[in-house]
Amino acid sequence: MFAYGVWGMVTLTTAEYELSASRHLKRREFAGGAYRGYQAGETIFEVGNRRARIFYLISGWIISWKLLPNGTRMVSDFSLPGDIVWTASAELSRETMQALSNIRIYELPALGDRKPESASNDLHRALLLEMVRRQARLTERMANIGRRDALARTAHLLLELAVRLGVFQHESADGFECPLTQAEIGDAVGLSTVHINRVLKDMRLSGLLIFKSGVVEFLDRKKLEELVDFDPSYLAPPAERRL
Incomplete structure (x- = not known):
């Protein structure tokens, strides 16, 4: 991860998270973004939202969940400080993303909104690596629920x-x-x-x-x-x- 959320039992402040993340956000693949904040409980992405978004989570936690036909909820993942979140997969899997705590993000222009020369290989690689990490977590989550x-x-x-x-x-x-x-x-x-x-x-x-x-x-x-x-x-x- 790019930033760590805990030192001992003391959680970093938003300002400290931003300082820790700043050297990553200055890299060229993160150019053209904007800072945004959400309050705990706010929905960041929901079913039916077709605008794919890419953002770097600076501080706070995000919960991703899927509502089943019988009304029960299944939590699929948690996004933590330092994660890059791409909502394209959430759209396909019909997941909702919600702020668990007050969060601060750095939102990047969608891939389709970028000029060809600005859609760097570095960003594509960062997204691919994040997808690999999430897939590993989801596979372990399946083993967790099914066999433990x-x-x-x-x-x-x-x-x-x-x-x-x-x-x-x-x-x-x-x-x-x-x-x-x-x-x-x-x-x-x-x-x-x-x-x-x-x-x-x-x-x-x-x-x-x-x-x-x-x-x-x-x-x-x-x-x-x-x-x-x-x-x-x-x-x-x-x-x-x-x-």
Whole structure:
């Protein structure tokens, strides 16, 4: 990721996120964009919106979800600071994107609106790498829901979010601020809110993890990773992979 969301237990401010992101946004593939902000709960992209958008998420969290015919909701992904979001796939899959917290983005001109000379190979590569990363997360999410028990599903998701935020790159850090509700976690792992509540209680009593007042704290991360067989290799930064 381009920017990390947590240093220890302290979340970076929007200004600090922007400073961290500025060197990336000055690159030529990001030319011609504009800063925008959304409040928590605002819809960023919804079914029926045919205008494909590309933006760099500077701060805050975005939730992507799909409404099923029976009225239930399935959460497909979370976008975190440093992610490049392209809504073209959301249009095809009929997903809605919503701000989970107050967010700030840098929106780029759509590919079709760019002059040929400005639609650089660098931007195309950045979009391709982001698609690869998202596909890896979705494949792991399918395995999570289809083949893991309730505790493993929940722990795996929270460990994934921590890795994506860069939490474990700092020896003194073992937690992060998390704007998710138990209902949203449940929609992401295919469990009811009651079941999620029970799982979180079990992990707390087992000395593995605490999720309280919007903060996830890993009490024994190594033990938890071994228990749920968490392998973060699918989250390796794109720069470390070849296309």
